[in-house]
Amino acid sequence: MIQANYPADSSFLSPILDSYDVVVIGGGPAGATVSALLAEQGHSVVVLERGTIPRFHVGESLIPETYWSLQRLGLIDKLKASSFPKKFSVQFVSDGWKESAPFYFDMHNSHESSQTWQVERADFDKMLLDNAVEKGAQVRMNAQVLEVLFEGERAPGVKVKLSDGSGNSESKVVNAKVVVDCSGTSAFLSNRLKLRSSDPHLRKGTIWTYWKGAYRDEGKDEGATLIMQTEGKKTWFWYIPLSDDVVSVGCTGEMSYMFPKGSTAESTYQRELECCPALEKRLENAEQCMEYYATKDYSYTSKEAAGDGWVLCGDAFGFIDPVYSSGVYLAMKGGEFVADAVHDALALGDTSAARLGAWKETYSAGVENFRKLVYAFYSPGFNFGSFLREYPQFKSNLVDILIGAVFKPEHDAMFEAMGEIIPPMEEAESA
Numbered sequence: 001m002i003q004a005n006y007p008a009d010s011s012f013l014s015p016i017l018d019s020y021d022v023v024v025i026g027g028g029p030a031g032a033t034v035s036a037l038l039a040e041q042g043h044s045v046v047v048l049e050r051g052t053i054p055r056f057h058v059g060e061s062l063i064p065e066t067y068w069s070l071q072r073l074g075l076i077d078k079l080k081a082s083s084f085p086k087k088f089s090v091q092f093v094s095d096g097w098k099e100s101a102p103f104y105f106d107m108h109n110s111h112e113s114s115q116t117w118q119v120e121r122a123d124f125d126k127m128l129l130d131n132a133v134e135k136g137a138q139v140r141m142n143a144q145v146l147e148v149l150f151e152g153e154r155a156p157g158v159k160v161k162l163s164d165g166s167g168n169s170e171s172k173v174v175n176a177k178v179v180v181d182c183s184g185t186s187a188f189l190s191n192r193l194k195l196r197s198s199d200p201h202l203r204k205g206t207i208w209t210y211w212k213g214a215y216r217d218e219g220k221d222e223g224a225t226l227i228m229q230t231e232g233k234k235t236w237f238w239y240i241p242l243s244d245d246v247v248s249v250g251c252t253g254e255m256s257y258m259f260p261k262g263s264t265a266e267s268t269y270q271r272e273l274e275c276c277p278a279l280e281k282r283l284e285n286a287e288q289c290m291e292y293y294a295t296k297d298y299s300y301t302s303k304e305a306a307g308d309g310w311v312l313c314g315d316a317f318g319f320i321d322p323v324y325s326s327g328v329y330l331a332m333k334g335g336e337f338v339a340d341a342v343h344d345a346l347a348l349g350d351t352s353a354a355r356l357g358a359w360k361e362t363y364s365a366g367v368e369n370f371r372k373l374v375y376a377f378y379s380p381g382f383n384f385g386s387f388l389r390e391y392p393q394f395k396s397n398l399v400d401i402l403i404g405a406v407f408k409p410e411h412d413a414m415f416e417a418m419g420e421i422i423p424p425m426e427e428a429e430s431a
């Protein structure tokens with residue numbers, strides 16, 4: 001069995017100072033991106049990560065537009081030299097076993113950014129944090145932020161519990177000009193300030209595990225993500241090929257259907273596997289090599305993105321749904337937006353909400369494109385094949401969104417064509 005507990009890297013245990021320009025809560029892709037870019041600009045930065053490093057995390061499939069954040073961080077050569085499988089496409093398999101033609105990203109854009117990777121997050125996230133350290137940020141693991149301190153409206157720092165990994169711990173106040181919350185789905189500040197609201201259309205849950213020796217396509221398709229709907233479309237499975245002949249296979253559906261009374265993760269997963277013959281066939285000769293993991297109710301947003309001296313980033317600001325593998329990309333792209341805003345704020349000596357949250361409108365407009373396509377995916381009447389047969393002119397819009405090119409205004413006509421199947425946004429916002 002693969003162990004999700006990795007040996008901790010003790011180089012991330014060095015003592016921290018009393019004061020920094022920027023304190024970052026959380027060492028995932030958002031925290032690592034923000035801290036690397038700010039340290040590169042000469043700001044003093046500390047990342048406080050409550051877990052150990054490296055650490056296991058769900059979310060292995062990248063999408064092509066992540067390339068540009070990785071390039072800005074100087075990491076493309078490291079990714080190219082890694083053993084992470086290359087991903088050239090995504091393919092949707094409908095409940096009737098019908099496979100849509102794969103969406104090959106390079107048929108849309110011949111630039112090398114069209115090839116991306118399937119990554120073990122422990123290794124990938126550590127690569128990002130090592131890069132932040134190389135650029136001058138300090139990263140401290142076993143550092144749980146207990147409180148963001150407030151003086152009136154302003155956040156002048158945090159209170160953190162530091163453990164040495166051998167059972168000893170101490171609390172410390174760390175002062176900062178800006179606190180960046182990259183705490184992932186814990187959404188530390190958004191929860192405490194009551195800014196978080198769940199998406200009523202996406203009350204989903206997921207159960208996942210890893211398999212060894214499962215069927216792998218060949219050549220260009222070897223590293224493809226498959227999205228396989230079960231018969232009756234109550235749930236869908238992701239199929240993400242990783243290195244060492246391991247495949248990540250996760251099942252997503254309505255929370256109440258995924259976690260009924262008396263069920264276990266295993267019973268639900270096996271029940272749904274039986275409704276997905278195409279997947280059963282792929283797993284015929286495979287062995288499960290990790291325990292089951294489960295998570296739920298992860299689609300939410302935050303009403304505010306920033307306040308005086310604090311700003312949210314990545315999942316700490318919001319997350320949509322795993323179906324298009326957009327999470328790491330948005331965490332890193334968001335990390336770029338936030339780093340640029342914090343740099344401007346520090347340069348101008350203006351750490352107001354308006355300055356720190358200057359990116360919110362542009363970012364949220366991009367996220368809405370993913371959200372609308374997620375709603376379409378879950379609409380009973382929708383499938384990609386029939387939509388494209390009726391509206392072939394929108395193929396490039398669709399692929400744009402699948403690769404992550406969502407920060408463009410010209411997708412409106414496609415969503416108008418999808419029309420009725422997408423619930424109006426106001427319903428989601430007001431719930």
Ligand SMILES: Cc1cc2nc3c(=O)[nH]c(=O)nc-3n(C[C@H](O)[C@H](O)[C@H](O)COP(=O)(O)OP(=O)(O)OC[C@H]3O[C@@H](n4cnc5c(N)ncnc54)[C@H](O)[C@@H]3O)c2cc1C
Nearest residue numbers: 026028029030050059061145183184314315322327328331
């Ligand atoms: C079921 C599921 C499947 C997914 N699949 C994919 C996929 O295939 N591809 C993809 O791109 N995305 C996927 N995602 C989303 C992706 O995993 C996240 O969007 C991504 O990890 C967000 O990065 P982040 O840095 O914002 O948060 P995280 O990666 O979650 O990092 C947050 C960090 O903050 C730390 N932290 C939390 N609270 C504190 C505290 N109080 N003090 C200190 N540290 C703290 C945590 O320990 C954690 O390490 C999936 C998500 C789900 C739920």
